[in-house]
Amino acid sequence: MSVVEVRGLCVEYAPHGRAARRSGQQTRLAVQGVDLTLERGEILGVVGESGSGKTSVARCVAGYQTATAGTVAVDGTVLTARREPRDRRRVQMIFQDPYSSLNPAMTLRQALREPIAVHGLRPRQGVDQRVEELMTLVGLDLRHLDAKPRRLSGGQRQRASIARALALEPEVLVADEPVSALDVSVQAVILNLLADLRSRLDMSILFISHDMSVVAHLCDRVAVMTKGRIVETGPVDEVFRSPRDPYTRELLAAVPPHPWAEVPATDTDAALPDPTGQ
Amino acid sequence: MNAPAPLLEVTGLTVAIDAPGGTTYPVHDVSLRVANGEVVGVVGESGCGKSTLLRAVADVLPRGFSPVAGEVRLDGHRVERRSGAVAMIFQDPMTGLNPVMTVGEHVTEVPRRRDGLGRSQARDLAIHLLSEVGIEDAEERLGAYPHQLSGGLRQRVLIAAALSGNPELLLCDEPTTALDVTVQARFIALLRRIVADRGIGILYVTHDLPLLGTMCDRINVMYAGQVIERGSAMDVLRDPAHPYTAALLAAAPRLGAREQALASIPGQPPALTEGLTGCRFAPRCPHVADGCEAARGLGAPGEGHESGCVRVAELAPLTGRGAR
Amino acid sequence: GGGSTDSPSADGATPTPGGDLVIVQGKGTKTLDPVAAISPEDIAPMYELYDTLYRLSADGQELQPSLAAAAPRSSADGTKWTIELRDDASFSDGSPVTAADVAYSLNRARTANGAFSFLLGAITAVDAPDDHTVVITTGEPSATLEAVLGSWIASVLPADLGGQPEKAFFEDPVGSGPFQLDAWDRGQSLRLTKSTDYWQEGKPYLDSIQWTTVPDANTRVSQVQSGQADVASDVPFSQVASLESAADVTAGTFPAAYTSMLIFNQEYGPFADVHVRRAIAQAIDREAVTTSTLFGAGVAACSILPPSMRFASEPTCPTYNPEAAKAELARSAYPDGFDVELTIDNLPESSTVAQAVQSQLAELGINVDIKVVDSGELYTVFFQEAYQMGLAAWASDIADPDEQLSYMLDPNAGGNAYYTGFDDPEVTRLIEQGRTTLDDSARADDYAQVQQIVADQVPQLPISHRENAYVWNRDLAQFEVNPMGMIDLASVGMVQQ
Amino acid sequence: MSAGVLAVATYERRRARRLNGTLVAALVFLSVIAVVVLVGPLFLPSPTQQDLTDILAPPSREAPLGTDQLGRDVLSRVLAAIRLDVAIGVAALVVPFVLGSVLGALAAWRRGWIDEVVGVVGDVVQAFPYYLFILVLAFFLGAGVPSIFVAVAAIAWVSYMRIVRAEVQSAMQQDYVQAAVGAGYSERRVLLRHVLPNVFRQPLTYAVTDVVVVIVSTATLSYLGVGVTPPTPELGAMVADGQQFATIRPLLTLAPGFAVVLIGAALALLGNGLARQLDES
Amino acid sequence: MGSPMSIHRLLRALVAILLVVVVTFLFVHIVPGDPARAILGPQASQASVTALQERLGLQDPLATQFLDYVSGLVRGDLGTSVAQDVPVTSLMASRTWPTVALILYAALLTVLLTIPAAALAARRPGSVVDHAVRTVPLLGLGLPAFWFGLVLIQFFAVRLGWFPAGGYGQTPLEHLHALTLPALVTAVSILPFTIQSLRVAMIEAHDADYVAAAEARGVPPRRVFTRYVFRNACIPAVVVLGLNMGWLVGNTLIVEKVFAIPGIGSLLVDSTLSRDFPVVQGLALVVALLVIGTNLLTEVARIGLDPRLRVSREGAR
Numbered sequence A: 001m002s003v004v005e006v007r008g009l010c011v012e013y014a015p016h017g018r019a020a021r022r023s024g025q026q027t028r029l030a031v032q033g034v035d036l037t038l039e040r041g042e043i044l045g046v047v048g049e050s051g052s053g054k055t056s057v058a059r060c061v062a063g064y065q066t067a068t069a070g071t072v073a074v075d076g077t078v079l080t081a082r083r084e085p086r087d088r089r090r091v092q093m094i095f096q097d098p099y100s101s102l103n104p105a106m107t108l109r110q111a112l113r114e115p116i117a118v119h120g121l122r123p124r125q126g127v128d129q130r131v132e133e134l135m136t137l138v139g140l141d142l143r144h145l146d147a148k149p150r151r152l153s154g155g156q157r158q159r160a161s162i163a164r165a166l167a168l169e170p171e172v173l174v175a176d177e178p179v180s181a182l183d184v185s186v187q188a189v190i191l192n193l194l195a196d197l198r199s200r201l202d203m204s205i206l207f208i209s210h211d212m213s214v215v216a217h218l219c220d221r222v223a224v225m226t227k228g229r230i231v232e233t234g235p236v237d238e239v240f241r242s243p244r245d246p247y248t249r250e251l252l253a254a255v256p257p258h259p260w261a262e263v264p265a266t267d268t269d270a271a272l273p274d275p276t277g278q
Numbered sequence B: 001m002n003a004p005a006p007l008l009e010v011t012g013l014t015v016a017i018d019a020p021g022g023t024t025y026p027v028h029d030v031s032l033r034v035a036n037g038e039v040v041g042v043v044g045e046s047g048c049g050k051s052t053l054l055r056a057v058a059d060v061l062p063r064g065f066s067p068v069a070g071e072v073r074l075d076g077h078r079v080e081r082r083s084g085a086v087a088m089i090f091q092d093p094m095t096g097l098n099p100v101m102t103v104g105e106h107v108t109e110v111p112r113r114r115d116g117l118g119r120s121q122a123r124d125l126a127i128h129l130l131s132e133v134g135i136e137d138a139e140e141r142l143g144a145y146p147h148q149l150s151g152g153l154r155q156r157v158l159i160a161a162a163l164s165g166n167p168e169l170l171l172c173d174e175p176t177t178a179l180d181v182t183v184q185a186r187f188i189a190l191l192r193r194i195v196a197d198r199g200i201g202i203l204y205v206t207h208d209l210p211l212l213g214t215m216c217d218r219i220n221v222m223y224a225g226q227v228i229e230r231g232s233a234m235d236v237l238r239d240p241a242h243p244y245t246a247a248l249l250a251a252a253p254r255l256g257a258r259e260q261a262l263a264s265i266p267g268q269p270p271a272l273t274e275g276l277t278g279c280r281f282a283p284r285c286p287h288v289a290d291g292c293e294a295a296r297g298l299g300a301p302g303e304g305h306e307s308g309c310v311r312v313a314e315l316a317p318l319t320g321r322g323a324r
Numbered sequence C: 001g002g003g004s005t006d007s008p009s010a011d012g013a014t015p016t017p018g019g020d021l022v023i024v025q026g027k028g029t030k031t032l033d034p035v036a037a038i039s040p041e042d043i044a045p046m047y048e049l050y051d052t053l054y055r056l057s058a059d060g061q062e063l064q065p066s067l068a069a070a071a072p073r074s075s076a077d078g079t080k081w082t083i084e085l086r087d088d089a090s091f092s093d094g095s096p097v098t099a100a101d102v103a104y105s106l107n108r109a110r111t112a113n114g115a116f117s118f119l120l121g122a123i124t125a126v127d128a129p130d131d132h133t134v135v136i137t138t139g140e141p142s143a144t145l146e147a148v149l150g151s152w153i154a155s156v157l158p159a160d161l162g163g164q165p166e167k168a169f170f171e172d173p174v175g176s177g178p179f180q181l182d183a184w185d186r187g188q189s190l191r192l193t194k195s196t197d198y199w200q201e202g203k204p205y206l207d208s209i210q211w212t213t214v215p216d217a218n219t220r221v222s223q224v225q226s227g228q229a230d231v232a233s234d235v236p237f238s239q240v241a242s243l244e245s246a247a248d249v250t251a252g253t254f255p256a257a258y259t260s261m262l263i264f265n266q267e268y269g270p271f272a273d274v275h276v277r278r279a280i281a282q283a284i285d286r287e288a289v290t291t292s293t294l295f296g297a298g299v300a301a302c303s304i305l306p307p308s309m310r311f312a313s314e315p316t317c318p319t320y321n322p323e324a325a326k327a328e329l330a331r332s333a334y335p336d337g338f339d340v341e342l343t344i345d346n347l348p349e350s351s352t353v354a355q356a357v358q359s360q361l362a363e364l365g366i367n368v369d370i371k372v373v374d375s376g377e378l379y380t381v382f383f384q385e386a387y388q389m390g391l392a393a394w395a396s397d398i399a400d401p402d403e404q405l406s407y408m409l410d411p412n413a414g415g416n417a418y419y420t421g422f423d424d425p426e427v428t429r430l431i432e433q434g435r436t437t438l439d440d441s442a443r444a445d446d447y448a449q450v451q452q453i454v455a456d457q458v459p460q461l462p463i464s465h466r467e468n469a470y471v472w473n474r475d476l477a478q479f480e481v482n483p484m485g486m487i488d489l490a491s492v493g494m495v496q497q
Numbered sequence D: 001m002s003a004g005v006l007a008v009a010t011y012e013r014r015r016a017r018r019l020n021g022t023l024v025a026a027l028v029f030l031s032v033i034a035v036v037v038l039v040g041p042l043f044l045p046s047p048t049q050q051d052l053t054d055i056l057a058p059p060s061r062e063a064p065l066g067t068d069q070l071g072r073d074v075l076s077r078v079l080a081a082i083r084l085d086v087a088i089g090v091a092a093l094v095v096p097f098v099l100g101s102v103l104g105a106l107a108a109w110r111r112g113w114i115d116e117v118v119g120v121v122g123d124v125v126q127a128f129p130y131y132l133f134i135l136v137l138a139f140f141l142g143a144g145v146p147s148i149f150v151a152v153a154a155i156a157w158v159s160y161m162r163i164v165r166a167e168v169q170s171a172m173q174q175d176y177v178q179a180a181v182g183a184g185y186s187e188r189r190v191l192l193r194h195v196l197p198n199v200f201r202q203p204l205t206y207a208v209t210d211v212v213v214v215i216v217s218t219a220t221l222s223y224l225g226v227g228v229t230p231p232t233p234e235l236g237a238m239v240a241d242g243q244q245f246a247t248i249r250p251l252l253t254l255a256p257g258f259a260v261v262l263i264g265a266a267l268a269l270l271g272n273g274l275a276r277q278l279d280e281s
Numbered sequence E: 001m002g003s004p005m006s007i008h009r010l011l012r013a014l015v016a017i018l019l020v021v022v023v024t025f026l027f028v029h030i031v032p033g034d035p036a037r038a039i040l041g042p043q044a045s046q047a048s049v050t051a052l053q054e055r056l057g058l059q060d061p062l063a064t065q066f067l068d069y070v071s072g073l074v075r076g077d078l079g080t081s082v083a084q085d086v087p088v089t090s091l092m093a094s095r096t097w098p099t100v101a102l103i104l105y106a107a108l109l110t111v112l113l114t115i116p117a118a119a120l121a122a123r124r125p126g127s128v129v130d131h132a133v134r135t136v137p138l139l140g141l142g143l144p145a146f147w148f149g150l151v152l153i154q155f156f157a158v159r160l161g162w163f164p165a166g167g168y169g170q171t172p173l174e175h176l177h178a179l180t181l182p183a184l185v186t187a188v189s190i191l192p193f194t195i196q197s198l199r200v201a202m203i204e205a206h207d208a209d210y211v212a213a214a215e216a217r218g219v220p221p222r223r224v225f226t227r228y229v230f231r232n233a234c235i236p237a238v239v240v241l242g243l244n245m246g247w248l249v250g251n252t253l254i255v256e257k258v259f260a261i262p263g264i265g266s267l268l269v270d271s272t273l274s275r276d277f278p279v280v281q282g283l284a285l286v287v288a289l290l291v292i293g294t295n296l297l298t299e300v301a302r303i304g305l306d307p308r309l310r311v312s313r314e315g316a317r
C-alpha cells in the first residue's frame, strides 16, 4: 500500500493575495485535481514551471494547507483538515530557504530535543543520545550542537532542518526545493544525504524541484506539473528518456546539458525555443 | 579561436573590503578580457567574489568596498564612471528594477535624461527596444510596474533598460537563478541573439557550470577571489585543468547518471584576508602535494586554456567521466 | 500704589493722546454681560465699556463720583438713597445717560440669578423720579451701598438694552464708558477703541486697548520685553524685582484685596479644638512663607483683612514660636500631633506654601499629607466640606470688608464660614451691625473686634496678603491698579520720548 | 505611547561585532548618570530639607546648583527626581509592554474579530488627544504617580500591540514557525517558544525610547498641574515650578530640564545601540 | 486608488470615530468637579449653582444626556459652551485654523529638516556626520515642549527679536512668522523618528540592486538620487511620519499653551480645566478626526508612493 495517496486535490486561493501580487498572476485554482501516490522507500520528484502548484501540493500533503477539494491519505488513513499532533508527526516538511527554516532563538540542541521531548519519542535519558545520533545521521559535527543557526552556513542549516524533521521519525519527508538556494557543492551534500536516508531508513520522500538534473539524479519517479495539473508521471528514466507530454519535452529541452553528459549537446541554439514564444 | 581586440580588459584587479574585523579581499589580482561579440563566463562557488568583480567592472561597488590595485579598461580607456557604456543585470529581476517606476520610465530615462531625446522619440525607442527583447505587447506594457510582470518579463525589461543606454558591455550577475529552466533557456537565447545583432560583449556570472556551456565562448573559473582557470568553454568544461573545476563539475548532477553519489567538496573556502599564499584550493584539494604552497600564475595546459594548478600536467585526466 | 518709583519711567508724566495699548493676560474675556461676569478678565473691560455711578480710587480707600454728580444722600433712617446724575454723559450711540437707564441696570443686576447678584442684595427698589435723579431703597441701612455701586455689577446699560435681546446686545454692547467695542474673539482677544462721546474732558488718551490671552506667565513677560505687548498681568512675583531694574520695561506690584489662608474643617476632630488651631498659627512662620512665595509682592498676614481694605486693623496675632506652639498643642486633645490631609490646588505657589506648612507642622508632630486637586475642582471639594485642611484664598469684589467678613465668618451667609463650620454668635452679630451702621468710626470699632476674635479663634489662618504684579512698557504714564485689580485705563496713556 | 514608532520594517545589516559604539557610548553615559545619582546623595542634604532663611540661593560650594524657593538643595532634588522619574518611566511601561505584547500577539495569531477589536480600540486610543486623556484620567484618579501609571498604561500599550502584531505576523510567515506547527506542537508552545522569543527585539528597543516619552509626559503633566504630589521631587514639577524663577534663577528650571534631556538622550542612545546590537547578532 | 484598502480602512475609521464620541462623553462625565461650581466660583450661592446645573441639563440621567448629545451631533450641533454660552461650533471655528496651520507647518518643517539630515547621514554611514545626525535629534526626544518653547522664546524672541514671543498675528505672513518657533518645537519631538527611518531607508535603498543597475547604465546621479534612492526611501518614512502624527497633534496642545496660539489645543486645555464639557467633547472629536484623517492621508500617500500597494495590501499598520 502507498504511504501517501493524494486523490483529486484542488487548491484555490482568493484572487487577491500576496503571491498573486508577487507574480502578477490572478490564478484562482492553483491546483486542479491532482492525484499522486508515494510508495514506501520511494523518492518522488515533482517538477514543473514556476507557479504550477508544486508548493501548494506539498503544503497540502504536509498538512499546512487545507485543500479545497480532494483527500490526502497517509498509510491508508485519510487525514482531516485539522490534524492531530500524532498525524502531523508522520509527514514532515523541509523548506527551500535554509535561512528562515530554523528558529534563530534556539540552539541546534534545543531545536532537536524539542520534538523528541514533546512527542515523548525517547525516554528522558535517551534524548541526548538521540540528538547526537541525528546530528551524525545528517553529517553535522557535534560541536555545532550549541550553536545558534546564525553561526551556520546554508548547507549546515539545511542539514539541521532535515535532522529536526527526522527527529519526529516521520514516515514521509516533503522537501520543497530544498537545494535551490544552495551552491552546487553544498547541494551535492544534501542530495547525497537524502539518497542515503532513503536507502538507510527506507524513508519516503516527496521531492520538489525545478531542476531537472537534480530530480534525474535523485528520484525514482517523477511527476511533471504545469498550470495546476500533473501532465505526466512515471519512472524518472522513462519520462526523461522518452517524454510523452509536450510540456515535459519543452522542459527537458531547456536543461543545459552537463558537459560530461553521455549525449553531448549538438546545436544548443537550435534546441532552444523561440525567445518570442514566451 | 582568434582573440579579437579586447573590449574589456581587466588587469590585476584587487578589491578590498574594510570591515571591523580587518580588511578582506573578495577579488584578488584578477585579470580577464571580453571581446566584442563575445560571451565570457565567470563561474565559482558562492562567495568567491564573482559579484564583486562585476560591480568593480561597472564601478558600482557597494559601500566599504574599494578597488585597491589593477585597472579596468573599456576599449582601451579606463571605465568612465556611469557613462552607460557598461550595463548590468542582477540576479533577482525584482531587485534590479525600481519598484516605483514603470517599465516605460525604466527604458526611456537614459535616452531622455542623458541623451536628451524628446518624449515621443524616447517612447518609440522604448517600444522598439522592448519588442527587440521579445515583449510583444510592448506598447501596453509601458505603463506597467515591475510587480505586475512575471519574472521572465522583468528580465526582459531589465535587458531593454540596459540596452537603452547603448552599452558596449553587458554584465550579468546570475540573472536566471530565480527563474525556471524554460524561462532561463529563452533568456539565454535572447542574450545570444543580442550579442549577435549588436556585437556587444557579455560578462556572465553564475555558479552553474553546465549553464555556461550552453552560452559562453570562454569561461573564467574563480575560487576564493582569484581566477584559477580559464579557457574556451569546451576546454574548461570538458577537460578541466584545475582540481577545483573538476570538483565543481562532479558535484553537479546530470540527467541519466543517478547511480553514483555526487562528489561534494569537503571543507570551506578560506577567509579572504591578507597573507594567503600558494594555491588557495590546496586545503580542500584531493590532489594536494608539496609544490602547492608555492605561488603560481596562470599557465598551461595549452594555448587559450590556462590553469593555476601546479600539478596540471601530472593530473592530466582530471575528469571522472571515463574514457572519451 | 506700589509700582517702581525709583526707576526712571514715564509713570508720573502726563500722557499724550494717541497710542494703542496691548495687555496680555492669562485668561480671556468670555462675557461682556456684567451679571454673567465672574473672572477679573471678564470684569476689567467692563469698567472701560460701561460706566458706574462711582469709581474706586487707585488706593482703594475712596469712592469718587463718576456717572453720579455727587455722593449719595441718604434719608435719616438710612434706607432711601438719592443720587443725582451728571448731565453730560452719553452712551456710545449718542443717547444721553438717564436715571431710567440706571434704574433698569441696577434692577436687572439685582434680580438676575448671577453669581454676584447677592452684592446688590440689600437693595429693595430702584426708582427714577426724573431723568437726573435715582432713588434707591434698601431694606435696612446699608453701609456698603456706595462700594457696591462702584463695582462692575452696577454697570449702567441702556434701559431695556436698547430694545435688543440680551444675547445680541452683549455681542456688541453699548455703554457710556471711555471705550467702545471694536472686535472680540471670545476667550482670546478683545479690542476696544476710544469713545468720542466720553464725558471726561481730554480722556481717554489711548486710541485703543487690546487684551490678548497668553496663558504662560513667562511668555507674557517675554512679550512685553520684546515690545509685542505693553502690559502683562500676573507676572511671577519672583521676577518683579529683576524686571524692575531691567532697562527696557517697568515692573511693579499694587496692593490687592487678596488673602491666602489655611482653612480648617471643624468637622475634622482636631480642628474643632481651638488649641490645635492656635498651635498651628504659632507653628507656621508666615513671614518666611510669604517671602518664599511672594518675594516682597505682599505681606505676611495678621488680620484676615488685607491692609488695602477699609477698616483693616492690626489685631494681636499669634506669632511664629515653635515652643509656644508645642505648649499650645499640649493643651489640646492631641498633644502628640495627628495626621491631616492638606488639600490644595495645582498652582506652583500653592505647592510652595503647602510644602512649607508640611515641613513646619512636622515639628509639632502633625503629619501633613498634601493632596492636589485641579483648580477647577478645589472649591467643589471645599464646598462639599470633603477636606480636612485646605489652602484657600479670598479676593473681594467690592471695596468694603463686609463681603469678605460675612462670607468667611457668618455661618449663614452662604459659605458656612468659608467651609469651616466656625460659628461665633458675637462675630455674626458684629458683622451684621457693621453692615447696617452708616457711621464709619462705629464700623471701624465693630470690625476691629471681629478681627481680634478671629485672630484668637483662628477659624482660618491667614497667611499672606499678596499684591498684583505687572510689567509694562516704560512709555506708559499713569499706570495704576486699584486693590480690586482695576486699571483706570481712561487715565493711562503713552508719553512721547 | 503614540510616539516614536521607529522604522519597523528596516534595519541595518552589518556584520556581527561585540558591542557597537552606540551601545558602548550609551552604557557609559548611563553608568555615569547612575553613579552620580546613586552616590551623589551621600554628600548632599535631603531633597526635602527646607531652610526658609536661605531661599533661592545662587550656586555655592554647599549647594552646587543653588537652592529653591524653600531653601532646598537643587542638586539633591534633581538627583532624587532622576531616580523617581526613571523608576516611573520604567515601571509605568511594564504593564503596557506586557498587555500590548499579549494583545498584539493574539491579534496576529488568532486574527478575526480579536484582531479587529484590538485594532479599533488602538485607533481610538491613538486618535484621542493624548494629553487630554492623561489630564482627564489624572482628574479622575487625582494627581500623582498612580494616575500617571494608569494613564500611561492606558495609552502606551497600543504601540506595543502594533509592533508585536506586525512582528508576529511576519514571524508567522517564517518557515520555522510553520515547521513547529507541522511538528504537531501545541499552539501555546509555538507561540511562546517559536514566535515570541523572536519578536521581542523591536518592542524592547522601542520600550527603551518610550521610557523617555513617559518621563517627558510626566514632566508635562506637572506643567499642566496634575503631576506628582509635592514634596516629592520630580523633574517636570521642578521645571514647572522653576519657571516662576526663570529670569532670576534660571538653574531652577534649566537643571531639571537638562536632566530630562540628558536622560532622554542616554536612553534613546541605548535604544539605538540595543537595536543595532540585537540586529547584528 | 486602492479600493480594497479604502473600504476596510474607512469602516474602521468610522467605528473609531464613533467610539471616540462615546468615550469622550463618558470621560468628560466621570470627571469630578462640578462645572457649574467651577464656572461660578467659590462665592456663588448654592441656588445659582443649582440653577446653572439645571440649565446645563447636568441633572438629567447620563443616558438622556448622551442621547441629547448624539442627536445634536447628527444635526451638526456640538452643543453650547457652558462657560461662554456660545455654540461650540462657532467657538471652534476660529480656533481650528491656527492648529491646522501649526500641524501642517510642523509637518513641513519635519520634512524639510528630515530630508537633508537623512541624506547627509546616509551618504556616508558610520561617518562623524552620520553619528551626529543620528544622535543630535535624539535630544529632541527628551525635550519637554513647554520647557523648550520657553527657552526658544527667551533666545529668539526676547534676546534676538527674530520671532514674536508667542501669539498668532493678523496676516498670513504674520501667522507664518509667529508659528515658526512653535512649529519647530512640535517638529523636534518627532524628528528623531523621521530622520532615523528615512536614513535607514535611504541606506537600504542606496544598496539596492536597481540603484547599482541604474548607475551603471548611465542614469544621471541626480536622478538616481531623486527617483531611485529618495523616492523609495520615502515610503517607509511617510509611514513613520503618519504613525507619529497622533503624537505630533498631541504635542500641539502644549505648544499652543506656551506660545499663546489661539488654537484648539489651548482651548482644549482651558476647557478641560474649567470643566466646559461640551467644548471638551467637541474638541476631542475634532482632534480625533484630525488624527484619523491624517492617518488615512498617510495611507493614501503611501499608496500614491508605492505602486505595489495599489493592487491590494493587508496588515502592516
Ligand SMILES: Nc1ncnc2c1ncn2[C@@H]1O[C@H](COP(=O)(O)OP(=O)(O)OP(=O)(O)O)[C@@H](O)[C@H]1O
Pocket: A013, A014, A016, A017, A018, A019, A020, A023, A025, A027, A030, A048, A049, A050, A051, A052, A053, A054, A055, A056, A057, A210
Ligand atoms: N497564499 C496564496 N494566495 C494566493 N495565491 C497563491 C498563494 N500561494 C500560491 N498562490 C498561487 O498559486 C499558484 C501555485 O503556487 P505554488 O507556490 O504552489 O507554485 P510552485 O509550483 O511552487 O511555484 P514555484 O516554483 O515558483 O515555487 C501560483 O499561481 C501562485 O501565485
Ligand SMILES: Nc1ncnc2c1ncn2[C@@H]1O[C@H](COP(=O)(O)OP(=O)(O)OP(=O)(O)O)[C@@H](O)[C@H]1O
Pocket: B017, B019, B024, B026, B044, B045, B046, B047, B048, B049, B050, B051, B052, B053, B064, B207, B272, D015
Ligand atoms: N559587506 C561586506 N562586508 C564584508 N564582506 C563582504 C561583504 N559583502 C560580501 N562580502 C564577502 O565578499 C566575498 C565576495 O562576495 P561576492 O558577493 O562577490 O561573492 P559571489 O561570488 O557573488 O557569491 P554568490 O554566488 O553567493 O553571489 C564573500 O566572501 C563575502 O562574504
Ligand SMILES: [Mg+2]
Pocket: A054, A055, A056, A176
Ligand atoms: Mg514553490
Ligand SMILES: [Mg+2]
Pocket: B050, B051, B052, B173
Ligand atoms: Mg553574487
